[in-house]
Amino acid sequence: EPEVTQTPSHQVTQMGQEVILRCVPISNHLYFYWYRQILGQKVEFLVSFYNNEISEKSEIFDDQFSVERPDGSNFTLKIRSTKLEDSAMYFCASAGVADPTDTQYFGPGTRLTVL
Amino acid sequence: AQSVTQLGSHVSVSEGALVLLRCNYSSSVPPYLFWYVQYPNQGLQLLLKYTSAATLVKGINGFEAEFKKSETSFHLTKPSAHMSDAAEYFCAVSEDLDTDKLIFGTGTRLQVFP
Numbered sequence: 001e002p003e004v005t006q007t008p009s010h011q012v013t014q015m016g017q018e019v020i021l022r023c024v025p026i027s028n029h030l031y032f033y034w035y036r037q038i039l040g041q042k043v044e045f046l047v048s049f050y051n052n053e054i055s056e057k058s059e060i061f062d063d064q065f066s067v068e069r070p071d072g073s074n075f076t077l078k079i080r081s082t083k084l085e086d087s088a089m090y091f092c093a094s095a096g097v098a099d100p101t102d103t104q105y106f107g108p109g110t111r112l113t114v115l
Numbered sequence: 116a117q118s119v120t121q122l123g124s125h126v127s128v129s130e131g132a133l134v135l136l137r138c139n140y141s142s143s144v145p146p147y148l149f150w151y152v153q154y155p156n157q158g159l160q161l162l163l164k165y166t167s168a169a170t171l172v173k174g175i176n177g178f179e180a181e182f183k184k185s186e187t188s189f190h191l192t193k194p195s196a197h198m199s200d201a202a203e204y205f206c207a208v209s210e211d212l213d214t215d216k217l218i219f220g221t222g223t224r225l226q227v228f229p
Contacts, residue, residue, distance in 0.1 A: 040221075045217060101147050106158040
């Protein structure tokens with residue numbers, strides 16, 4: 001069964017450093033998402049992406065964050081200058097259509113630890 | 116804005132016992148509701164979803180959930196727990212027709228004892 005994959009599974013970085021989290025969505029999907037979960041808190045929507053541009057973003061997704069699909073398969077989340085509060089589990093998801101009833105398929109997550 | 120509340124961050128049951136995981140939502144419009152499960156070191160997997168058709172929704176692995184508008188609830192149940200059901204369960208709602216982002220609850224960790 002097709003699945004969403006994410007790398008790395010765990011990333012440790014120093015505050016102020018840039019990190020890139022990588023995701024490979026399901027191959028025929030067109031809609032891509034990033035969510036994050038700070039330990040003990042809710043899974044929160046960050047951004048949705050379609051047709052090489054951001055469709056929607058949350059208040060969390062400020063200028064320090066960016067997304068791109070550089071090569072038609074990978075979908076990346078970049079945090080330009082990490083803060084301690086960016087420590088969280090980051091989930092990538094993809095869907096075939098942008099419909100609120102459609103299933104979003106999630107990857108296993110990348111645990112980001114900012115020291 | 117819509118929100119989801121999951122009562123009980125941890126639920127423990129014996130193998131063979133009823134599983135009941137609670138989810139309440141707040142919404143001023145009919146919501147679309149989802150239950151996802153996360154097994155250790157894996158991604159979130161859809162268990163079932165409510166999209167305004169039948170109020171009793173059956174999902175994978177013997178789980179089902181009932182949409183109760185009067186109670187604003189979408190509780191997840193399974194008649195007989197299995198050891199393999201041990202995982203984290205997330206309830207989620209999609210906000211409205213203009214967006215496809217999911218709003219999640221805080222999750223409930225289910226433990227199953229032999």
